[in-house]
């Protein structure tokens with residue numbers, strides 16, 4: 001049984017052609033999958049379907065054997081903008097998913113502090129978002145997505161607004177944190193290099209369909225030095241050729 005099974009899923013916004021048009025995709029537990037494709041091809045819509053935020057008109061999404069009906073604690077999200085609450089400290093922002101359900105316990109606070117520590121923000125726990133850089137805010141948003149220890153993490157271009165060096169650091173933080181927790185990840189990006197670096201598998205989406213996919217067999221854990229090696233660049237070239245061929 002797959003961990004997440006997207007079966008023949010179709011979704012149409014009112015008055016439009018389908019934006020997700022018969023997608024079949026399977027993820028095994030602990031895998032990191034990247035969903036690649038140009039603007040408007042349906043990536044975010046597919047992610048919202050996988051989160052239970054939208055309901056397919058046909059087909060179904062099965063998470064750990066049960067059909068997904070609504071969003072729940074089994075799924076964590078992070079979007080392109082960190083969307084932190086300005087009046088809360090970094091720590092309280094991380095604890096927000098807990099606070100929305102119940103009063104946080106000292107154990108919750110410890111878990112949140114450990115995440116901030118793992119992401120290099122131990123000394124910023126009491127700072128407010130406006131006192132943090134863009135990269136630090138993204139780290140807080142990542143810790144918030146992980147605080148309930150969701151088995152499935154859905155990320156929609158979370159690092160798109162960051163400079164290249166901060167982005168590379170966060171990619172490594174994300175890979176390490178998810179590996180330590182065994183988190184299964186579906187990561188939307190426009191960036192071929194990012195998809196090859198992060199992904200165990202890559203799906204290429206075009207016109208609401210998955211038109212091509214690759215299993216990336218680069219060694220784990222990834223290192224930044226791999227980005228300069230022939231195997232890495234060969235994957236990038238193959239994905240680029242498929243994107244060009246799909247007319248995306």
Ligand SMILES: Nc1ncnc2c1ncn2[C@@H]1O[C@H](COP(=O)(O)OP(=O)(O)OP(=O)(O)O)[C@@H](O)[C@H]1O
Pocket residue numbers: 013014016019037038039040041042043044045046
């Ligand atoms: N709420 C909505 N109502 C109507 N149409 C929508 C809605 N949300 C998205 N769309 C349309 O559905 C299509 C797919 O959008 P989606 O956001 O899934 O694409 P995407 O691949 O994530 O794009 P991007 O990379 O630019 O974020 C687009 O043509 C978009 O205009």
